[in-house]
Amino acid sequence: MTRHTTGDKGPGGDGDTAAAGPDAGSAPAVPGGPGTQAAATDTGAASRTDAVTCTGLAYAFGDTTAVDGLELSVRDGEVFGLLGPNGAGKTTAIRCITTLLPVPAGTVGVFGHDAARERMAVRRLLGYVPQQLSADSGLTGRENVELFARVFDVSRRERAARVGQALAAVDLVDAADRLAKTYSGGMVRRLELAQALVSAPRLLLLDEPTIGLDPIARTSVWEHINAVRAATGMTVLVTTHYMDEADQYCDRVALMHRGRVRALGTPDELRTGLAERRGAGSGERPTLEDVFRDIAGSGLDDKSGDFSDVRSTRRTASRVG
């Protein structure tokens, strides 16, 4: 039933217990939205401790190169969108950051902890909502969240309160004692969010959190993510195909194609950049999707698929019911 338990539980492991130590003093998060960060340079040298730093990250499944020298830094407190068509390597990169996949080449750091050498320390800092279904339809909402509290080592004394808080944060208190199979798609996604939040992560990784949801449920998922972010200063790294969502909710985005980041900046910077490349009088202000098409060129139409194709890839909540 628990499809993505990581195996290691309990203390011990390879990390030390100082997960909350050196990073506590970083500058307060600025959840004010885009605009505060000036011209982002791609490799953005990590002067203070970034939430995530990937340098030269590469990962291959046999002959298939999924991630091909990924350079990425996600700042503490921001909502960062990793965008790209199906097969771009987003899920593989996210799974390397979570430590669920090893780091065969390059480095991955999470708040200064090395994902290859300090796996437990990294895991303690993050919450993860995978692309595939991670809630168990045969358990109640509360039981699902309790399960994650146990897996993530939330102390027994705190557990009930933390589970209650996580359910409240996603507005599932009233439905908490119903079986998850009775939930709508949006409720299931919010339940998965509660599962990831129960360990009070400093970094929340969301892989296609809204795929397959109707517009109202999508908005609701984002509003809950934003509310928790505002309350806790947590960093959010999200993958999505929905360019409009990225534009609306992400402080910065990286456009990923064939295993690499092809452009990085605030949505505004990227759109302005394209408008400038096109020159004056070129008509309407470009969208993020225009930016991506410009960067990826015709490559978007080959085996990687188109954005619209992938909207149906997540066989999400309908499977629960």
Ligand SMILES: Nc1ncnc2c1ncn2[C@@H]1O[C@H](COP(=O)(O)OP(=O)(O)O)[C@@H](O)[C@H]1O
């Ligand atoms: N378990 C796997 N075995 C073999 N190939 C895989 C596996 N997972 C992903 N891939 C391949 O790696 C590439 C990147 O996939 P993925 O990281 O899932 O991309 P995205 O999340 O951007 O759609 C694709 O070509 C995909 O087919």
Ligand SMILES: [Mg+2]
């Ligand atoms: Mg994916």
